[in-house]
Amino acid sequence: MNGDLVIAYDVNRDTSLGDIKTSAGYFVHHFAPSSLSRIPKNVVFVIDQSGSMAGRKMEQDDHFGLITFDSSIFHWKRELVQANKKNLESAKTFAQNIRDRGATDINAAVLEGSRMLNAHPREGSASIVILLTDGDPTSGETNLERIQSNVRRDIEDKFPLYCLGFGYDVNFEFLEKMSLQNNGVARRIYEDSDADLQLKGFYEEVATPLLTDVTMIYNGVTNLTQTNFSQYYNGSEIVVAGQITDNNIETFTPQVVAISKDRRVTFSDTNATVEYTGTDFDSHIQRPLGENTDVLHKPKEGETTQALPPLVGQRQLPRRKGSRAYSKSFRLPGGWPMLGY
Secondary structure: OOOOOOOOOOOOOOOOOOEEEEEOOEEEEEEOOOOOOOOOEEEEEEEEOOEOOOOOOOOOOOEEEEEEEOOOEEEOOOOOEEOOHHHHHHHHHHHHOOOOOOOOOHHHHHHHHHHHHHOOOOOOOEEEEEEEEOOOOOOOOOOHHHHHHHHHHHHOOOOOEEEEEEOOOOOHHHHHHHHHHOOOOEEEEOOOOOHHHHHHHHHHHHOOEEEEEEEEEEEOEEOOOOOEEEEEEOOOOEEEEEEEHHHOHHHOEEEEEEEOOOOEEEEOOOOOOEEEOOOOOOOOOOOOOOOOOOOOOOOOOOOOOOOOOOOOOOOOOOOOOOOOOOOOOEOOOOOOHHHOO
């Protein structure tokens, strides 16, 4: 058999509150509601001057913006616009004319993307910034810690920042830390012939938001992992773990509060099923995330290290193996099919 074999599965969810298992005074809660209405999204793509992106098409009730940058910022439109046929065609034409240029001012570009979203608040929608870059900051503010601080202060936990780094030349550790500090994730995109599929796969993960401002509430527990999540997407899962106070299951009451498309929703414990399992969770439960979102030391490209389990509440993203180094220019085939209609 040639090619990658991918096995996808899920378990039955008896209630909308999800699946809760307990063992030896600890619990783990898997929350993955379905049958929810899709929330319209506001997306700003912040693109290094040498790239483009592919993925699932935008919907009519979505709004989007497009910025390219090198040492300067270039707007397709200065504000977000509706994802209708006319605007999508115009955006694709703009994207097809992106050319590789000079220096890289990531700080100014991400702050401008944040400004565009803040200037376009829409109730009942989910906002996202997606940064695509293949280089280090070389213009404007170049101190990595100051850039991360500026971005975190500007976004203020209002929406997630997703970072896509192209090739081995990119400072992926910097992008990963900045995305984690702003409730997002980072992904490395490789030069393989399926680079457009890698981009499409990433975009599909965040293309269908179902809930925003998700708060996991538990009575009678301590030592909780992360309990607040800015957004929940179709096909994803939120996982929270903690310790039940005095191992008293009678005082343990879970609840989830979030905002759906047009209203605030509550998933209560009325129909919850709490299942006991013999598996010891305590050895797998990590420390609470708190406010320290610094990324632990990572090896440089080519080095090896013992893999650590992901923190509860965070998705472990797949990494591609056997990929070649990526060149400076990352023009991709297929243009912008995600802007199709």
